[in-house]
Amino acid sequence: MQQIFSTQTTPEEYEKQGINYSFPKAPSRCPQPDCKMPIKLKKHGFYSRHYIKAGFCKKILIRRYLCPYCGKTISFLPHFCIPHFQYCGELIVRYIYSTIARDSPLNICLATLRKVFADICIERQHVYYYNKRVCENLVHIQHGLRQIDPNVSLPAGDLEKRKKAIEIFDIIEERYTSIHIFNENFFTQVQKSFLAPRINNFSINSEKNEAFFI
Numbered sequence: 001m002q003q004i005f006s007t008q009t010t011p012e013e014y015e016k017q018g019i020n021y022s023f024p025k026a027p028s029r030c031p032q033p034d035c036k037m038p039i040k041l042k043k044h045g046f047y048s049r050h051y052i053k054a055g056f057c058k059k060i061l062i063r064r065y066l067c068p069y070c071g072k073t074i075s076f077l078p079h080f081c082i083p084h085f086q087y088c089g090e091l092i093v094r095y096i097y098s099t100i101a102r103d104s105p106l107n108i109c110l111a112t113l114r115k116v117f118a119d120i121c122i123e124r125q126h127v128y129y130y131n132k133r134v135c136e137n138l139v140h141i142q143h144g145l146r147q148i149d150p151n152v153s154l155p156a157g158d159l160e161k162r163k164k165a166i167e168i169f170d171i172i173e174e175r176y177t178s179i180h181i182f183n184e185n186f187f188t189q190v191q192k193s194f195l196a197p198r199i200n201n202f203s204i205n206s207e208k209n210e211a212f213f214i
Contacts, residue, residue, distance in 0.1 A: 001032055004187045007078045011051055011088075014078055015060045019046065023063040024076050030067040031074055041065035044073055051081060053088035054117050079184040083193045087122065089179040092195070095122055096130050097169050100162050133195050134165055140194070141168055147189040149175075 005024045007014065014021060026041045044066035048059040063076045082089050095113060102109040110124065134141075138161060142154050145168070152175075155167040176182040186194050 001072065002075045002077055002083050003031065004077050004079050004081070004083075004184050006184060007080075009078070011053060011056055011060065011078075011080055015051075015056075015058050018061055021061070026065050027074065030070060030072075032067060032070055032072050035067055035070040035072065037067065037069040039067065039069050041067050041074065047075070049081075050086040051088065052086050052120070053091060054120060057119075080180045082183055082195060083187075085193075085195060087120075087126075089183050091117065091120060091122065092130055093169065093172075093179045095127055096134055097166070099127050099131060100134075101166050130195070133197075135161055137194065137196070138164055138168070140190075140192070140196075141186075144186045144190045144192075144194060145171065148185055 003024075009017070009021070026043065028038065028040050030037045030039060030041065042065060044064040046061040046063055048061055051058065051060045060078075060081075065074050065076070066072075067074070077083060080088060082092070085092065098113055099106060099109055106124070106127075110127070113122070114120075145152050145154065152171065154171070155164040159167070172179065172182050176185075183194065
């Protein structure tokens with residue numbers, strides 16, 4: 001299980017501090033849905049994961065805690081990380097938005113992005129994967145936005161997927177100073193990343209045969 005915590009520390013500072021970083025304190029109750037025991041978790045070492053953004057590509061340490069009762073671990077990710085993704089959220093969303101809102105062929109769009117992010121190796125296959133995930137998660141993302149703010153004005157239900165995705169990212173950009181803050185708030189509400197694999201509990205059967213946008 002993973003949890004996301006806020007930090008004012010940059011990825012560079014976080015990586016440099018390593019094990020000396022002031023990690024969140026151990027939870028006093030197990031957050032595992034099938035446990036929830038009021039027992040303080042124990043430190044359970046670290047694991048390393050890659051984190052990539054413009055001008056930075058290194059491994060960072062992730063603190064783990066262990067529940068003495070159920071024996072399961074909880075990993076605490078800084079809010080600039082998206083669970084299971086090496087690239088930072090700002091890069092991923094920039095590529096998604098640029099490719100779905102483009103008015104030029106995909107090759108030209110990607111070539112333009114490569115000029116901006118010369119040290120980033122996001123290829124066509126990455127973009128297909130990201131866009132497919134967003135396409136599958138549109139209902140999931142809207143559900144999370146509604147949980148964060150019940151009064152949020154979401155795209156019309158019959159809107160074409162590409163336009164719906166553009167409007168959703170416009171809403172996120174308008175409401176949040178960074179995609180990392182949105183990612184943290186979304187994860188807190190839904191307990192899943194906005195790029196997590198499609199959740200069966202969200203009904204999107206009517207869309208399952210539609211091609212993803214790219």
